[in-house]
Amino acid sequence: MTASVEEIRAEVKKLLDEGAVKYVIGYRNGSAGPFAAPAFFTGAGEADELVWDPTCFHNLARFLADERREDVCAPEAEEDGKKPVGVVVKGCDSRAVAVLLQEKFVDRDAVYLIGVSCEDGGVIDEGKLARKLGTAKVEKIEFGVDGGFVVTTDEGPIKIESADILDDRCVECRAAYPVVHDVVIGEQVDRKPEEPYGSLDEIESLAPEERWEFWERELGKCIRCYACRSICPMCYCDECVADTIAFAVTADTTADEKAQKIKWVERSPDNSENFFYHLVRAMHLAGRCIDCNECERACPVDIPLRLLNKKLEKEAKELFDYDVGFDPDVPSLISSFRDEDPEDFIR
Amino acid sequence: MEKTLKKDAFAEWLKKLPSYDVYVPVEDDGRFNYEIVGNAGAIDESFTNAVVGPKKVVFPQREVLLRFNSTNEKAPEVEEVLPEEKPAVVFGVRPCDARAVTLTDKVFGGDFADPYYWRRRNNTTLIGLVCTEPPSANCFCTSVGGSPAGKDGLDVVLTSLGDRYYVETLTTRGEKVVSDGGKVFGEPAADDKKAAEKVGTEAAAKVERQVEGVNDLTENLRDMFDSPFWDEESLSCIRCGICTYLCPTCHCFDINDEVLVPVPLTGERVRTWDNCQFPDFTMHSSGHNPRPNRASRLRQRILHKFRYFVENFGDYQCTGCGRCIIYCPVGIDIVDVLDKTAAYER
Ligand code: SF4
Ligand code: SF4
Ligand code: SF4
Ligand code: SF4
Ligand code: SF4
Numbered sequence: 001m002t003a004s005v006e007e008i009r010a011e012v013k014k015l016l017d018e019g020a021v022k023y024v025i026g027y028r029n030g031s032a033g034p035f036a037a038p039a040f041f042t043g044a045g046e047a048d049e050l051v052w053d054p055t056c057f058h059n060l061a062r063f064l065a066d067e068r069r070e071d072v073c074a075p076e077a078e079e080d081g082k083k084p085v086g087v088v089v090k091g092c093d094s095r096a097v098a099v100l101l102q103e104k105f106v107d108r109d110a111v112y113l114i115g116v117s118c119e120d121g122g123v124i125d126e127g128k129l130a131r132k133l134g135t136a137k138v139e140k141i142e143f144g145v146d147g148g149f150v151v152t153t154d155e156g157p158i159k160i161e162s163a164d165i166l167d168d169r170c171v172e173c174r175a176a177y178p179v180v181h182d183v184v185i186g187e188q189v190d191r192k193p194e195e196p197y198g199s200l201d202e203i204e205s206l207a208p209e210e211r212w213e214f215w216e217r218e219l220g221k222c223i224r225c226y227a228c229r230s231i232c233p234m235c236y237c238d239e240c241v242a243d244t245i246a247f248a249v250t251a252d253t254t255a256d257e258k259a260q261k262i263k264w265v266e267r268s269p270d271n272s273e274n275f276f277y278h279l280v281r282a283m284h285l286a287g288r289c290i291d292c293n294e295c296e297r298a299c300p301v302d303i304p305l306r307l308l309n310k311k312l313e314k315e316a317k318e319l320f321d322y323d324v325g326f327d328p329d330v331p332s333l334i335s336s337f338r339d340e341d342p343e344d345f346i347r
Numbered sequence: 348m349e350k351t352l353k354k355d356a357f358a359e360w361l362k363k364l365p366s367y368d369v370y371v372p373v374e375d376d377g378r379f380n381y382e383i384v385g386n387a388g389a390i391d392e393s394f395t396n397a398v399v400g401p402k403k404v405v406f407p408q409r410e411v412l413l414r415f416n417s418t419n420e421k422a423p424e425v426e427e428v429l430p431e432e433k434p435a436v437v438f439g440v441r442p443c444d445a446r447a448v449t450l451t452d453k454v455f456g457g458d459f460a461d462p463y464y465w466r467r468r469n470n471t472t473l474i475g476l477v478c479t480e481p482p483s484a485n486c487f488c489t490s491v492g493g494s495p496a497g498k499d500g501l502d503v504v505l506t507s508l509g510d511r512y513y514v515e516t517l518t519t520r521g522e523k524v525v526s527d528g529g530k531v532f533g534e535p536a537a538d539d540k541k542a543a544e545k546v547g548t549e550a551a552a553k554v555e556r557q558v559e560g561v562n563d564l565t566e567n568l569r570d571m572f573d574s575p576f577w578d579e580e581s582l583s584c585i586r587c588g589i590c591t592y593l594c595p596t597c598h599c600f601d602i603n604d605e606v607l608v609p610v611p612l613t614g615e616r617v618r619t620w621d622n623c624q625f626p627d628f629t630m631h632s633s634g635h636n637p638r639p640n641r642a643s644r645l646r647q648r649i650l651h652k653f654r655y656f657v658e659n660f661g662d663y664q665c666t667g668c669g670r671c672i673i674y675c676p677v678g679i680d681i682v683d684v685l686d687k688t689a690a691y692e693r
Contacts, residue, residue, distance in 0.1 A: 001493050030680070030685065031674045031678070031680045031682075031683040032485050032556075032673075033484060033485070034681070036584075036678075037583065037677060037679075038583040038677050038678070039583070039677025040582045040640050045663040058676075058677065062585065063583070066641075070640055072582065073582070110541070127376070127377060131377060131546040135393070137484060173508050189563040223399065223408060223620075224588070225588030225589050225591050225592050225593075226587055226588055226625075227588065227676055230586055230678075231585050231587065243625070243626055243627050249633075249634040250634040251633060251634045251635070252634075253634055258632065263603075264616075266603065267601060267617075267619040267621075268409045268605065268617055269408050269409060269619070270409065294676075297676065298587070298676035300589050300592075300593060300674045301380075302376055302377075302378055326457055
C-alpha cells in the first residue's frame with residue numbers, strides 16, 4: 001500500500017492556507033507522458049494538482065540548494081521570505097535532507113518536511129518498465145493495492161509485480177519511512193532487504209581487469225552533460241572541479257588569481273577525463289550519497305553510476321560502521337576520527 | 348533514381364562500401380546509438396531514434412584544431428590539423444535529424460565557412476529511414492516544418508515496404524553509395540512509389556504532439572525577453588547539458604588548449620561541445636555573468652531556437668525530434684513551454 005495523495009494535498013493546502021511556508025516543492029503530472037515532474041506550489045488553490053505515484057522519482061531535496069542561493073518563488077512581503085520551504089520527501093529524500101542538515105548547508109527551521117512513507121513500495125525504474133512492456137504506450141502508472149503496480153497502456157490496465165519494475169534503490173531500501181520530518185503521511189513499515197548490497201555482487205565478482213574493461217566501456221559513453229552532478233542534492237558546491245571556471249569568479253578576483261587557476265579536468269569526453277570526473281565525484285560523495293539513484297536515472301546514456309556510489313556506501317558501513325543520512329546530529333564520516341577506526345587499508 | 352533493396356541484402360550493400368566508415372544504429376540496453384560497424388546484418392527493426400543523432404559525425408564532441416610544440420624555448424610551432432578525408436555513411440537517419448544537419452550547415456557555412464565542419468560534412472552521406480510510425484510519443488516534426496518522410500538533408504531515403512526498402516537517391520553523394528551497391532538493388536514495381544508515399548502520409552497523421560499557434564510564435568516571443576514567464580517555467584531546471592547536447596541542432600562550442608607535456612610545451616587546441624545551460628557559458632572574466640540563473644538560460648534556449656535563429660537564418664532551430672523532452676530529468680517540455688507562450692499575458 002501507500003500513502004494517500006488526498007492526505008498529502010490536504011497537508012499542503014493547510015500549510016499554504018495558513019501561510020506557514022514560503023512555498024511547497026512537490027510533484028505534478030508531467031506534460032509529456034506518464035511520469036511525474038517536480039512542481040513548486042505557491043497557493044492553496046494549486047494543491048489539487050499535486051500527485052503521488054510510482055513515478056515521483058525526483059529527490060526534491062536537490063532544490064534546497066537553489067533556494068539557498070537564489071530567490072525561488074520570492075514572495076512580495078519580506079517577512080514571508082523568511083518562512084520555511086515545504087518539501088515533500090520520501091525516505092531516501094529525507095536522508096538527503098539529514099545530510100544537508102548535518103553539513104549545516106540547510107538550517108532545520110528553513111525547511112518544513114512533509115514526509116511520505118513508501119511503506120512496502122517505492123518508485124519504478126523506467127528502463128525496467130520499458131523492457132517489460134516493449135513498445136506499448138504507457139499512459140499511467142499507479143500503486144496497486146497489494147504492493148505491485150498497475151500500469152495503464154493504450155491496451156488497458158495491467159498488473160505488474162513489484163519485483164519486475166521496482167527501482168534497485170527501493171529493492172535495497174532500509175528506510176522507506178522519512179528519518180527527519182515535520183509530518184509523515186503513510187505508515188511505518190519495517191523493511192529489511194535480504195541483500196542490502198546485492199546489486200554489487202556481479203561487479204564485485206569480476207577480476208580487476210574485467211572491472212577495468214567494464215568501466216572503460218561504460219564511462220566511455222559519458223558525454224559529460226553533468227546531469228548526474230546537477231541533479232544530485234549533495235553536489236551543491238559553489239566551485240565544482242568539473243567546470244572550466246573551477247573557482248568562483250567575482251568582481252574582486254584578481255587577474256593573477258585567474259591566471260593561477262587550476263584546470264582539474266579537460267572538457268574532452270575521453271576516458272582519461274571521464275574517469276577523473278567520475279572518480280572525483282564518487283569520492284566527494286563517500287559517506288554522503290544516500291542512494292536516491294537520481295544520478296543514474298538522469299543519465300541520458302544509461303551509465304550505471306549507482307554501482308560507484310553504492311560501493312562507497314558499503315565501504316563506509318563495513319569499515320566504519322557508518323550509516324549515511326540517518327542522524328543529522330552525528331559527525332560526518334569524512335570530518336570525524338575515532339581511535340578505533342581501522343587503518344589497515346593505508347599502505 | 349529509384350530502386351528497391353531486399354532487407355536481407357542490406358549486409359551485402361555494406362560489404363560494397365569498404366572505403367567508408369559505416370555507422371548504423373546499434374542498441375545497447377534499450378537505447379540506440381550510431382556506431383561504426385564493420386558489417387551489420389540489418390537495421391534493427393525496433394530502432395526508434397539514437398540518443399545522440401548524426402550531429403556527432405559532422406560535428407563531433409571533440410575536434411582537434413591544431414597542435415603546438417615548442418622546442419628550445421622558442422615560440423611554439425603550430426601545425427594545422429584538419430579531419431582526415433575519410434568518407435562516412437550513416438544509415439537509419441531520421442528525417443528530423445537530417446533536417447537538423449541542414450541547419451548546422453547554415454551556422455558553419457556562409458561567409459566564414461568552418462573548414463573542420465565542412466571537411467566532415469562533405470565526406471558524409473546520410474541514408475534516411477522514413478518513420479513508419481513516430482518513434483516517440485514526443486515527436487513533433489510536423490509542427491516545425493518537417494515530416495516523418497521529410498527529405499531535407501538526406502542523400503538517400505529508405506522507406507520500409509514489408510521485406511524490402513524503397514530506395515530514393517537524391518544527391519550525387521547518394522548516387523555514389525547506391526551505384527557502389529550495384530546489383531544488390533532491384534527495380535521498383537509499378538506501385539512501389541505510391542506505397543512508399545502512403546507510408547509517409549500515414550506516419551505524419553500519427554504525430555501526436557503539435558505546437559499550438561506555431562505561426563505566431565516568433566512574434567509572441569519578441570516581447571517576452573523581460574517576462575517573469577521564464578522564472579515560472581524554469582523553476583525545476585537543474586541546468587544540465589542534456590537538452591542541448593542531445594539536440595541535433597545545437598551547435599555551440601568551446602575552444603581550449605590541452606597541454607600534453609608542459610616542458611617543452613606540447614599540446615593540442617581542441618574544440619568541444621559547449622552549451623548555454625552551463626554556469627561558465629557566458630561567464631565574463633570580470634566575474635559578471637549576463638545569464639546568471641536558470642530563467643535566463645531557459646530563455647536563451649527558447650529564444651535562440653524560435654526567435655534569433657528565425658531572424659538570422661529564416662528557420663526555426665528545432666526540428667521536433669523530441670529529445671530534449673524525452674531526456675530532461677525534471678520534465679521540462681519544450682512543446683508545453685511554447686504552447687504557454689501563446690496564452691501568456693504580456
Ligand atoms: S549524466 Fe551520464 S552522460 Fe551526463 S555526465 Fe553524468 S555520467 Fe556522463
Ligand atoms: S550520488 Fe546519486 S544516488 Fe547519491 S545522493 Fe547524489 S544523486 Fe542521489
Ligand atoms: S520527429 Fe518526425 S522525423 Fe523525427 S523521428 Fe519523430 S516522426 Fe520521425
Ligand atoms: S531543461 Fe531539463 S535537460 Fe535542459 S538544462 Fe534544464 S533540467 Fe537539463
Ligand atoms: S529543441 Fe528539442 S525537439 Fe527541437 S530539435 Fe532540439 S532536441 Fe529536438
